[in-house]
Amino acid sequence: MDMSLLSTCKEALALLFNLDAELWSIIGVSFRVSIMAILLSAIPAILVGFLLAIIDFPGRWVLIAVFNALMSVPTVVIGLTLYLLLSRNGPFGELHLLFSQPAMVIGQILLCFPILVCMSHAAFQGIDRRAWETARTLGAHCGRAAITLACEARFALLAAMLAGFSRIISEVGCSMMVGGNILGYSRNIPTAIALETSKGEFAQGIALGLVLLLLALVLNFALASVRGKGQLV
Amino acid sequence: MKKWISCLSSITLLFCLSLTVSAAENIIRLATTTSTYNSGLLDELLPVFEQKYGAKIHVLSVGTGKALRMGRDGDVDLLMTHAPAAERTFIEQGHGIEAKSVMYNDFVVVGPSNDPAGIEGGSDAVSALRAIAESQSVFISRGDDSGTHKKELALWKSAGVAAGFDGYKEIGQGMGKVLQVSDELQGYTLTDRGTWLAYQHRLQLKMMVAGDERLFNPYQVILVNPASYEGLNTEGARALAQWLVSAEGQTLINNFRINGEVLFHGSAQQVVTNQ
């Protein structure tokens, strides 16, 4: 390789700032799919986390352990399972979803759901029991009291969403399998990086990597700024 | 609070809409090999067709083995592959119809410039592979059941060498990646000429053996059998296949150049001889 790291990076920046259409369409797909996935999974997952924290039922710890284990399932395994389910040959073949953005969204929902459940469960566990009782005695019905608790745990829940988002915006395996890496339709940042590197186009790979890095920084700074400087309250 | 909720839900709705809009178009799903995709040929060809027919082609670039599997499962509409034996079985089993020969190029053996097996300049692929095995040189194999991999295994068979000698490494990746790895590990590999030309300027590898008729590499397009699955875009796929073998498609293929070199030769008018 006669390409030095420096010149590759320069080329990458040029691509970004020249508003390379292909590059930006890839970034667009990435964001659309992942934001969609996180928005669709957030509320149900937080609800499950809340129920796990508040309701004592037999087998609760088993369920919690299962969700914890699901957090570490490799993305390709989820991808492969979903592939087999969505293939025309599979049980949900009639839906014609394989190699489409909705399929990617489903895959990413499956990936971030366990993270959201586990982290929101921990967030609700961290809330004082008196918060629930105070809300109830001041006239909140169960649902409203749950929302109050979610507001109390808002920073921890935001952090959970951020962790979930980080996992899905940067995962290759599942998107590659069920999205198919179709240019302009289902090619997102990670699959594009995988493809460009295999083609030896390192500049575009680095440009996309920079976008991911920048995104991670922006989101984390945003979270840090809303939650103050990390002090105890 | 209420403002936030309504804002969030409208954003979600917007995203939902933006996801479904593209479903209404005339989409043709083409599974093809990494070698044709990575060479840049399709970027040249397909936009012309899309413009003319108002269609959108979704290209899935995978190994031939995976492409045939996708065809068998009905997940794509059209295949463009280069593994004649496997394609014949595919059609015989009723998974595909209307196979058309589109173009050909050839495989070449490339290797490091110090050439430890001493095969440079030869034109007998089989004896070259035997020499590589005997000198225990490094050989990088696709190992992914692709057309190139199938061709490589067939050559090893004719050479009477069991693939799996000391320097033999299967890496299970696409053609471009294999060339990069061979370059890094100073090994030999079998590659199609198209990918080789596209990558040549970034590599220190050299062309070793070419021109053997056993290295002939024909590409075919095959429609996935519409009798097997409902909802395939067979009309679109047929139009694309016919356009590829039409005078216009063939001219575009013949005119495609990388660094001034021809990569593919249109073969619609010729009869493909399968080995």
Add this chain to the structure above:
Amino acid sequence: MGLELNIDNLVKRFGTRELFTIEKLRITEGESLHLKGENGAGKTTLMKIMAGLEKPCSGKVMVTPKQRRWWSNRIHPDVIYLHQTPYVFMSTVIDNVAYGLKLRGGSRQEVKTKVQQALVWARLGHLAEHPACSLSGGERQRLALARAWILAPRILLLDEPTANLDRHSVSTVAELVRQLLEQGTTVMVSSHQSNRVTELCTRHLLLESGALHESSSLESSSLESVLYEVDTKMEPQHYVQH
């Protein structure tokens, strides 16, 4: 029609350990009660059961007239329980006070006026825009009282309202409770010792070894006579002014 709270054969157990059994207790409107008992006697649990926050193992708490509607899982809106150390929501003092009223769905203007009144009543006006978590213990206790006062409860259950407060804060809380009593609210104060707040109560209950007894005020005051004397040395006018 006057509000009434009746307890009927109430039993609470934790596992096999029985905390208490209360055969009968009747509380009528306008009463002021002092619930005495050692730590761990079950005062908090009893009050939470009365407020509907915890379930008894058997027996019933009936608040008449009934306010509960069959479709709603809200607990009785006229009975409010206040924690020993109040929980404050992570927002401003105003939002904390407005919480219950917003749930009842008053108009924005109405909520605003009532919150202002409550803040003035609890002497928290100067802290209105402050984050509630920056409040001191005494201020938090007043915030909790304001949060309840704004809902005009008929029965208010105060769990050790003065446990962690300095003498000045105790006086302020006692004054607020006195005003609540004047407004006709039934107040029940739990405390293991006598102080300014329990001094306002006319009826004394003792929760001891799993049973509830009526006891005379004289008896109770003699138990913690030292503390009681310290408290009573303060002039009443002194705290009223604040």
